[in-house]
Amino acid sequence: MRRGFNLFSIGGIKISIHYTWFVVLGLVVWSLAVEHFPHAYPDFSKVTIWLVSLAAALLLFVSVLLHELSHSFVANRMGLGIRGITLFIFGGIAHLGKEPDDPGTEFKVAVAGPVCSLALAVIFFVAYLALVTEFGRTPVVAILEYLWYVNAALVAFNLVPGFPLDGGRLLRAILWKRTKDIRRATRIASLFGRGFAILLILAGLFEIFVTRDFGGIWLVLIGMFLQQAAEGSYQQVLMRNALSGVRVRQTMTTDVVHVSPELTLAELVESFFFKYRFNSYPVVDGPSLVGMVDLEQVRRVPREEWHSVTVGDVMTPISEGLALRPDDDAVDALTKMLKSGWGMLPVAEGERLLGILTRRDVMTLLKIKTDLGT
Ligand SMILES: [Zn+2]
Numbered sequence: 391m392r393r394g395f396n397l398f399s400i401g402g403i404k405i406s407i408h409y410t411w412f413v414v415l416g417l418v419v420w421s422l423a424v425e426h427f428p429h430a431y432p433d434f435s436k437v438t439i440w441l442v443s444l445a446a447a448l449l450l451f452v453s454v455l456l457h458e459l460s461h462s463f464v465a466n467r468m469g470l471g472i473r474g475i476t477l478f479i480f481g482g483i484a485h486l487g488k489e490p491d492d493p494g495t496e497f498k499v500a501v502a503g504p505v506c507s508l509a510l511a512v513i514f515f516v517a518y519l520a521l522v523t524e525f526g527r528t529p530v531v532a533i534l535e536y537l538w539y540v541n542a543a544l545v546a547f548n549l550v551p552g553f554p555l556d557g558g559r560l561l562r563a564i565l566w567k568r569t570k571d572i573r574r575a576t577r578i579a580s581l582f583g584r585g586f587a588i589l590l591i592l593a594g595l596f597e598i599f600v601t602r603d604f605g606g607i608w609l610v611l612i613g614m615f616l617q618q619a620a621e622g623s624y625q626q627v628l629m630r631n632a633l634s635g636v637r638v639r640q641t642m643t644t645d646v647v648h649v650s651p652e653l654t655l656a657e658l659v660e661s662f663f664f665k666y667r668f669n670s671y672p673v674v675d676g677p678s679l680v681g682m683v684d685l686e687q688v689r690r691v692p693r694e695e696w697h698s699v700t701v702g703d704v705m706t707p708i709s710e711g712l713a714l715r716p717d718d719d720a721v722d723a724l725t726k727m728l729k730s731g732w733g734m735l736p737v738a739e740g741e742r743l744l745g746i747l748t749r750r751d752v753m754t755l756l757k758i759k760t761d762l763g764t
Contacts, residue, residue: 403462404474405455411477418447422536425605431532442529446536451477453510453541457548460506461499461556468495493567500559507544514538552583552616554623576627583620587613630721632759633752638723639716641755642737642745648674651681651702655688658701663688669733673705678741681705682712682732713738714747724752 397405422443427434434442458475470490490496515538522531549557558579565575590613597606649662649671662671663685670684683705691699706712712730714723714737727735727749734748 400459401463401466403459403466406474406476408476415447415451418450419443421605422446426536427532430535431527433527434529434532438529442532446533449533449537450540453507453537453544456510457503457507457544460502464502465490465499468499470495470499493563496559496566497563500556500563503556504545504548507541507548511538511541511545514541550586551579552586552620553579554583554619555586555616558583558620573627573631576624580620580624583623584617587617587620589613590616628760629724629756632756633721636720636755637716638714638718638720638737638747639744641720641751642714642716642747643751644745646672646736646743646746648672648743649683649701651675651700651705653701655691655696655699655701655704658683659688659696672736672743672746673701674743675702679708679713679736679738679743681707682736684732708736708738712736715739716744720747720752720755723747724749727752 397407399405419440420443423440427439427442427446431439431442455475455477458477462475468490490499514534518531518534518538521528521534525531548555549560551557551561553559553562553576561582562572562575562579565578566572569575590609594606594609594611594613597603597609647662647666647668649658651673658671662668670682672679673681673683681702683701687704687706688696691704712732712735714726714735716737716739723735727733727747734746736743737745737747
């Protein structure tokens with residue numbers, strides 16, 4: 391999964407949007423314009439309905455962003471070093487970065503989002519009441535009414551005690567504190583998460599097939615998403631446990647095939663891709679690691695130009711924070727690989743290339759560790 395689309399930074403936190411978000415945004419605008427506002431505000435013209443729907447959907451996005459930022463600001467204050475947020479439409483799931491090390495931190499980080507959404511719901515509700523009594527049911531009132539309602543719904547949804555929703559994290563923090571066993575706490579909280587997901591899917595199917603309301607598709611989609619997230623987060627905790635304390639230097643490959651930036655793409659294909667069958671290579675200029683090049687970057691260049699274009703022209707420069715350090719945590723390194731979309735990342739000390747770490751290196755070690763039960 392390549393990352394989403396970068397928007398801007400606030401307080402050192404990089405905000406990006408996952409590509410699927412645009413599809414969901416379109417669906418939200420559409421369902422507001424076709425279903426919600428025409429029923430709630432039948433006097434509005436078609437144009438007004440669409441403008442109100444677009445504004446409401448974008449402000450929903452801002453509400454979700456503020457929710458996520460509250461988690462991140464608290465997480466950063468607790469020293470979790472979150473540098474970015476990727477937004478999905480539903481708050482409370484796209485929490486990236488390091489996992490909290492103790493239940494107290496987990497609790498504070500998890501509670502920040504719902505507290506923010508609750509504050510927004512109250513603010514929008516008060517504004518709605520003030521304006522509706524003063525001016526009646528205007529377009530601005532319609533947007534405010536939707537916003538207080540949707541923020542209240544975000545609070546309720548996120549507080550459901552199923553991991554990895556915020557409520558599930560709160561439940562995990564409480565169980566973790568009681569049992570002192572994060573693995574057991576996560577297993578129970580994830581079971582609640584999966585149970586809730588299945589309930590959502592069943593409710594959605596009931597709506598579609600019994601009450602013939604196609605809106606049920608939303609419940610099915612959210613349920614499926616949540617079910618996957620619950621399973622994935624539990625696996626991640628198991629992995630984190632098995633690999634805890636393992637450093638990049640212990641699992642990296644030191645025997646590295648690297649390429650020079652002056653090499654043409656034709657030479658790269660002939661002497662490296664065909665010969666070694668790796669999909670990507672570190673690019674080294676003299677003593678310094680300067681970038682990474684992969685098959686995809688070569689494929690984007692028309693074949694006629696392979697004799698004139700060099701590796702240096704197409705590579706991803708190392709300045710983009712691609713290199714790992716030998717003392718980095720293996721799990722964090724794997725997370726970085728999955729997020730960046732690279733199957734392998736170079737390990738460097740200063741500018742000197744020490745080795746490479748592949749997904750397979752980490753997964754093999756993980757398999758051995760779990761097979762041995764250590
Ligand atoms: Zn949240």
